[in-house]
Amino acid sequence: MGTGYLDQLRQEAFEINMAIVRERLVILTWGNASSFDRANGILAIKPSGVSYSLLKWQDMVIVDLDGNVIDSKLKPSSDTLTHLEIYKGFISVCGIVHTHSPWATIWAQACRSIPILGTTHADHFNGDVPCLPYLEKDKVESAYEKETGIQIVEFFKEKKIEPTHIPGCLLSGHASFTWGETSNKAFENAIALESCAQMAYYSISLNSKIEFPYYIQKKHFSRKHGSNAYYGQS
Numbered sequence: 001m002g003t004g005y006l007d008q009l010r011q012e013a014f015e016i017n018m019a020i021v022r023e024r025l026v027i028l029t030w031g032n033a034s035s036f037d038r039a040n041g042i043l044a045i046k047p048s049g050v051s052y053s054l055l056k057w058q059d060m061v062i063v064d065l066d067g068n069v070i071d072s073k074l075k076p077s078s079d080t081l082t083h084l085e086i087y088k089g090f091i092s093v094c095g096i097v098h099t100h101s102p103w104a105t106i107w108a109q110a111c112r113s114i115p116i117l118g119t120t121h122a123d124h125f126n127g128d129v130p131c132l133p134y135l136e137k138d139k140v141e142s143a144y145e146k147e148t149g150i151q152i153v154e155f156f157k158e159k160k161i162e163p164t165h166i167p168g169c170l171l172s173g174h175a176s177f178t179w180g181e182t183s184n185k186a187f188e189n190a191i192a193l194e195s196c197a198q199m200a201y202y203s204i205s206l207n208s209k210i211e212f213p214y215y216i217q218k219k220h221f222s223r224k225h226g227s228n229a230y231y232g233q234s
């Protein structure tokens with residue numbers, strides 16, 4: 001097999017990394033995105049600490065499932081091991097976006113899950129977007145990035161949440177991760193998360209006792225997702 005598929009994966013990851021900057025989800029180097037080629041067990045991710053203004057698609061770093069760098073000169077993002085654990089744990093996920101976008105990060109710093117308050121949220125996230133607790137001291141000190149990924153996967157497994165039904169989470173004191181079946185989906189979910197985080201903040205400030213009916217939530221999520229989806233053009 002040639003290496004053309006590596007370049008294709010690099011280009012895909014590059015597009016998403018530039019898109020999160022363009023959409024103002026990321027300033028400075030506060031974020032990273034990756035694309036996963038599940039058939040070949042490799043991902044392409046942003047290189048560590050490289051300014052977005054200098055980034056080229058050729059700079060995207062290819063990493064295998066054991067974290068080995070393949071055919072790349074630069075060091076991968078320091079969050080690579082988090083991405084790897086999510087790909088290993090969520091088998092339908094092929095794209096991940098991590099950003100410190102302000103509204104989602106405000107909720108993460110307040111250690112609050114983003115409550116589902118309306119149909120905009122329900123179209124993308126079938127329930128509250130959970131905020132996971134602070135990672136324990138020993139995990140932070142021993143293998144921070146890997147443990148962060150394990151924490152996310154175990155949380156969703158324990159709570160029996162299908163990761164494509166709530167394709168994102170917050171980490172207390174940190175920021176957000178979103179994911180999707182493609183990297184473009186992960187990107188869309190990052191945009192949706194940021195917008196829902198902002199809307200939830202203001203909605204609660206106007207009415208702290210909102211009880212969004214479950215039957216409307218269910219309707220909105222299911223008409224866009226799942227076997228009976230009918231939203232959009234068929």
Ligand SMILES: [Zn+2]
Pocket residue numbers: 030098099100174175
């Ligand atoms: Zn971060």
